[in-house]
Amino acid sequence: GENVEQHPSTLSVQEGDSAVIKCTYSDSASNYFPWYKQELGKRPQLIIDIRSNVGEKKDQRIAVTLNKTAKHFSLHITETQPEDSAVYFCAARSGGGADGLTFGKGTHLIIQP
């Protein structure tokens, strides 16, 4: 089955700086890669996603890049703000009938004032 590795497990950046979280996946048939943000005690919330036929996608301060050849994808957050502090999860969905997501173990992003 699919295996998703996520790094780093903890990331501390100064407010206003950029943050980058990286994930690799194992199944070359995977075709959908979402990123979720989870605040303490809350449900995961989708922040951005990308399909396998696209190399990059941006939404204001966040962007995701996908390298299918290397089987890795990254989340980029620019001009970080205190409200960006949370745990971020990457995920991949394999092709075929098994429809659920395989998640990375998460990155705790800390924005230092």
Added chain:
Amino acid sequence: IAGITQAPTSQILAAGRRMTLRCTQDMRHNAMYWYRQDLGLGLRLIHYSNTAGTTGKGEVPDGYSVSRANTDDFPLTLASAVPSQTSVYFCASSARTGGADTQYFGPGTRLTVL
């Protein structure tokens, strides 16, 4: 519109007891999922259903069963709970039609098995 709801919010359960976690969505989504979240392990798929009447096993299905009698409801049953099933359980749903891939999560159920 409520979206996706789960019940109960939290539960403490004695080992060996049977428990059903409820999940209901009002978005008419075809697909529904159950995940468990454990510290340091992220979210792991337990079971899924691509459409009413069908179910499938995810990464960690042992000790759990599901049913999908209709579009809206997707209950998760622990037939005989064990302490290792202590976790936060999230239900999710997605349309899975017309390229709509987004999975929307419920608020979660915190389950403690003693």
